[in-house]
Amino acid sequence: MITIEAVNKFYGIYKALDDVSLDIAAGEFFSLLGPSGCGKTTLLRSIAGFDTPSTGDIRIDGQSVIGTPPNRRPTNMVFQSYAIFPHLDVEENVAYGLKRLKLDASEERRRVGAALDQVRLGHLGKRRAHELSGGQRQRVALARALVMRPKVLLLDEPLSALDKKLREEMQVELRSLQKAVGITFILVTHDQYEALALSDRIAVMFGGRIAQVATPKEIYQRPTTRQVADFLGGMNFMKARITGETATRLSVETPRFGGVTLDKPLGFSARNGTATIGIRPERLRVLWDDARSDFEVAGRVVDRHYFGEITHLIVDIPGMEQPLSVSETNNFGADDIPVGDAVRLAYDPDALVALSD
Numbered sequence: 447m448i449t450i451e452a453v454n455k456f457y458g459i460y461k462a463l464d465d466v467s468l469d470i471a472a473g474e475f476f477s478l479l480g481p482s483g484c485g486k487t488t489l490l491r492s493i494a495g496f497d498t499p500s501t502g503d504i505r506i507d508g509q510s511v512i513g514t515p516p517n518r519r520p521t522n523m524v525f526q527s528y529a530i531f532p533h534l535d536v537e538e539n540v541a542y543g544l545k546r547l548k549l550d551a552s553e554e555r556r557r558v559g560a561a562l563d564q565v566r567l568g569h570l571g572k573r574r575a576h577e578l579s580g581g582q583r584q585r586v587a588l589a590r591a592l593v594m595r596p597k598v599l600l601l602d603e604p605l606s607a608l609d610k611k612l613r614e615e616m617q618v619e620l621r622s623l624q625k626a627v628g629i630t631f632i633l634v635t636h637d638q639y640e641a642l643a644l645s646d647r648i649a650v651m652f653g654g655r656i657a658q659v660a661t662p663k664e665i666y667q668r669p670t671t672r673q674v675a676d677f678l679g680g681m682n683f684m685k686a687r688i689t690g691e692t693a694t695r696l697s698v699e700t701p702r703f704g705g706v707t708l709d710k711p712l713g714f715s716a717r718n719g720t721a722t723i724g725i726r727p728e729r730l731r732v733l734w735d736d737a738r739s740d741f742e743v744a745g746r747v748v749d750r751h752y753f754g755e756i757t758h759l760i761v762d763i764p765g766m767e768q769p770l771s772v773s774e775t776n777n778f779g780a781d782d783i784p785v786g787d788a789v790r791l792a793y794d795p796d797a798l799v800a801l802s803d
């Protein structure tokens with residue numbers, strides 16, 4: 447539905463977008479995720495028409511939109527700062543963009559009512575902006591975009607001004623709203639949890655380039671580069687010696703995790719016969735008492751951080767360069783393991799991933 451083809455964007459000599467190509471399907475909830483300055487807003491603004499790529503093409507439903515002004519594109523953008531008019535009430539705010547369509551009054555009222563119902567603000571139509579909470583204002587901004595019936599809704603960090611609890615509530619709402627209206631949503635966020643919780647697919651960006659595009663589960667469980675793995679949650683990294691290589695698989699020998707064969711990440715090239723291997727902290731489990739596993743490593747707890755439902759244990763493993771970070775639930779008392787204690791950790795070899803540097 448949306449095709450981004452070899453898009454580059456220069457600001458002077460600075461390259462904000464570097465050869466970006468991407469296909470986004472109709473009805474998809476798609477997120478652009480990355481650290482500040484990685485180019486995600488520039489890409490979103492290019493889809494909306496507020497920025498123009500220096501080279502490359504953007505097509506919506508097969509039609510190039512380069513040169514088409516924002517208001518003539520089948521897109522609508524919701525900004526981070528809920529830009530709603532303070533002197534208008536909620537209904538007037540939502541009706542604002544409809545004015546140029548010159549609908550008859552009853553049709554306009556019907557569409558405004560439907561958009562407000564979609565964001566659960568039907569009862570607050572006569573309120574003014576200063577009488578609304580942050581979450582309600584953001585819903586007005588959403589209704590204002592939805593009322594225009596865009597094919598694509600573009601969302602630039604729409605929830606970042608909200609506090610954590612409200613933000614989580616609005617995330618759930620945004621997801622169900624997207625399913626209900628069925629249009630394509632493209633969300634820009636630097637919040638990995640937001641992207642994981644909301645998206646059908648995520649593109650992770652660094653330095654103007656797309657590092658990986660995949661479903662939340664794939665991107666979390668099978669990151670292809672060290673940078674992607676590090677940006678989305680914690681990851682223990684270790685060096686391993688390559689003992690065999692095919693087009694798609696890599697056999698490695700690790701100091702403490704033994705020999706394993708793994709999927710070869712995209713764009714992988716071996717340096718000095720070594721590869722970087724990763725395992726997520728929550729994929730390591732403490733083995734209590736006499737419990738045994740075919741796959742275990744032994745070490746000593748050197749630090750402990752309590753997070754309520756989980757505890758992070760930092761475990762030094764003899765022969766490993768870096769201690770392992772272990773995220774263990776407190777159901778079994780991980781929060782009571784004293785620093786200095788010997789522990790054994792079980793792991794599933796399937797949880798190990800090979801990463802491109």
Ligand SMILES: Nc1ncnc2c1ncn2[C@@H]1O[C@H](COP(=O)(O)OP(=O)(O)OP(=O)(O)O)[C@@H](O)[C@H]1O
Nearest residue numbers: 457460462480481482483484485486487488489636
């Ligand atoms: N109008 C501009 N002129 C010059 N440089 C710009 C302009 N707009 C953006 N940039 C630069 O391009 C890069 C990408 O900016 P962009 O806003 O797309 O990043 P971002 O990933 O959305 O970051 P953030 O999350 O901080 O908004 C940044 O380094 C930024 O400084």
